[in-house]
Amino acid sequence: MNACPKIVLNVGKGMKKTVSFSKNTANMFFHILTACNLRCRHCYINPEQHGQDTLPITTIEAWLECFAGKHPNTNVIFLGGEPTLHPDLPQAIRTAKKLGFSSVTVDTNGYLFHDILEKVTPDEVDFFSFSLDGASRKTNDAIRGDGCFDACTSGIRNAKQKGFHTSLIYTVSRLNAHELFHIPKLLKDLGINRFFIQVIGIRGKSAQHADIQLSRKEWLDIVPKTAENVAELGITVTYPKVFLDPEEPFECAGRVADNYFIFPNGRVYRCPLCEDFPLHGMRLENNRLLESRKISENELFLLDISEGCVMNRLIQPQNLSYSQDRTAEYKIACCMLKEEISN
């Protein structure tokens, strides 16, 4: 495995850094069910590939145990679907804490089913992470459905009132990039602790709308500036690096990092861009974590190409650009390479 480079830049008052892939941390992105009350236009859940099961609590606990010992520092992020639809989520959270996970996060669309805020405490959940895809009701609800903006912002306020740390995830596309400049005020009003900007992935439902990804120019015009504006408010911001200059170092997280994207049908992916395909590098079988036997994402990670990320080249090459001699004008960074700004 290669050493991970770390690029640190100062931007104004804030400290901006490229977050290298950590050797000492693992992340377990645990989809405990795929059911959801919403029908977002860009939903990445693909029932054909990820199944439609709701995992029983005994399986959730057994799978948590499989990952708890992998690293001294493993974070668990409970996802769905909508994870709060699972009636046993509080027990799953408590088991994760008992097993010694470094942090426990619940990613939610904000509806907070089963009175989850009454059943867990801020000592048990490090972050409730909410998804909002517009700074206004109109833009957010056009993507996520009527009533979602109000439900999500009210969920955030309730969580804050009960003393939970909150983060907000904004998935940027051509449908909502124009509102990103208005997000700092909303984050401040809501008392958000951390802000995550995501690039829309061309997978799941978004695979039908490849043209909604921002071009390199659009991304660079909007995203870093907004991140700086948010950081100036004292909120830590993380966003994908996406575009690397040719001289910048490229690394594939599939080779050097420990991220596990786990689905209820037992598939375990190391790369989110592979999730629309049966390319999972590992699988959970009889509550044991096993390597995939066939050709999987693991072999693709090993291909060195001038465009950087091999999965990007295969499934969403429209964000690439070539000079006349057909060399790539820039590389696409690993989708898990982030910039982070904090004061």
Ligand code: SF4
């Ligand atoms: S809230 Fe999440 S899981 Fe539910 S439809 Fe939206 S993107 Fe999909």
Ligand code: SF4
């Ligand atoms: S996004 Fe690309 S670079 Fe990152 S893990 Fe996947 S294949 Fe590797």
